[in-house]
Amino acid sequence: MSALLSVSDVHVAYGKVEAVRSVSLDVSENEIVTIIGANGAGKTTLLNAIMGILPLKGHVTFAGENVVALEIEDRVAAGLSLVTEHRELFGTMSVEDNLQLGAFRIAKAVAAKSFERVYTLFPRLKERRKQLAGTLSGGEQQMLAMGRALMGAPRLLMLDEPSLGLAPIIVADIFRTIGELRSAGVSVLLVEQNAQAALQIADRAYVMELGEFILNGQAKVIATNERVAASYLGFQHG
Template sequence: MSALLSVSDAHVSYGKVEAVRSVSLDVADNEIVTIIGANGAGKTTLLNAIMGVLPLKGGTAFAGADMAALDIEDRVAAGLCLVPEHRELFGTMNVEDNLLLGAFRIPKATATQSFERVYALFPRLKERRKQLAGTLSGGEQQMLAMGRALMGAPKLLMLDEPSLGLAPIIVADIFRTIGELRAAGVSVLLVEQNAQAALKIADRAYVMELGEFILSGSASDIASNQRVAASYLGFQHEGASAI
């Protein structure tokens, strides 16, 4: 299976502090890959660097093309998009206008199709399309952030903590939508502290600690690992493997 996104020997620093070091990963077409780890492990930093928000030393390629010289807009145009941890919505603009911002690189006719696709995934957004984004519930704001990213028809969607602060019933809706995205041909790179939910939906997983990947493999293998089960899933598997 060829890689849609490939990152090799990535290093990301804040001044003299190296937050991510010697990290390599890949995401294939129609694949969900998750990165799990504690707060401060470097997960968000890595996503921001892949998106071009932070400088990254190392190799990055998307759809077979080197990304080193691409700015953020060019990465979006190529089909890479990030939904940030804090959503970064425009609270004084309505739902429809927030969504429209995600379509700034595509033709108007294509944007119309994107609206239809997003509203089909998130019917609640259609009901609230004239409502100010700042007045939406947390779950609705997460739907809007994801919908805005999908307006540009990305090939790969990077999601940073999509379940953060949401009620369990809304979390279930969000993860169900992530599965629907894969079925529709969108690959997903998911950073998530809800390791149990992430590992259930992912094909493969990486475990990150202190800026490094300490374990990688199929999601089922990672979920059955003794250390992962104890540290991130909150229970101990009988007969689970150790790192």
């Protein structure tokens, strides 16, 4: 089966400094793939390049189409979406209006179904739909950022550090929802410093260091790797 997202030999540079080198990965339909690594490893840079925010050298195909030359809006229209770690909400607009912005490219009938889907995944957003986004808690803002991305009915949702700065109980809610997305037919590419939580929910994992993948495979296998355990999971094996 061909991959939904295929990234091949990608390089991303800031001026003369190469932040991502010779990176290749793929994400299949109904799959959660995570990229783990330390701060500054190049994880966010890679997601931004896939989304078209940063220029890259290499190949990126999505649903069989070469998307390297596409504008960000066209990648969104094709079914590729990114939730950045900064969330980028409109704080002076209501929850409902923020969600509506995520549906600007789709038909009203589809948008109505998207609202229903988002409110089912995030009941708290429905309760606060008239509330200003800027007055929400950090966890609620993360839910809103994810919900807004889902309004466009993406086939692949890329998430950059969704647990950042959130209380453990909220992190558990966010990761449970990510699992529900896979069941609903949305593939996920997850960048996450909380490696333990990411490896528990993912099907496959890539470990990134200094702009390169040093390891990849089934998430359960990666979680038992001694180097990964010592560096990212906070304990040593046996």
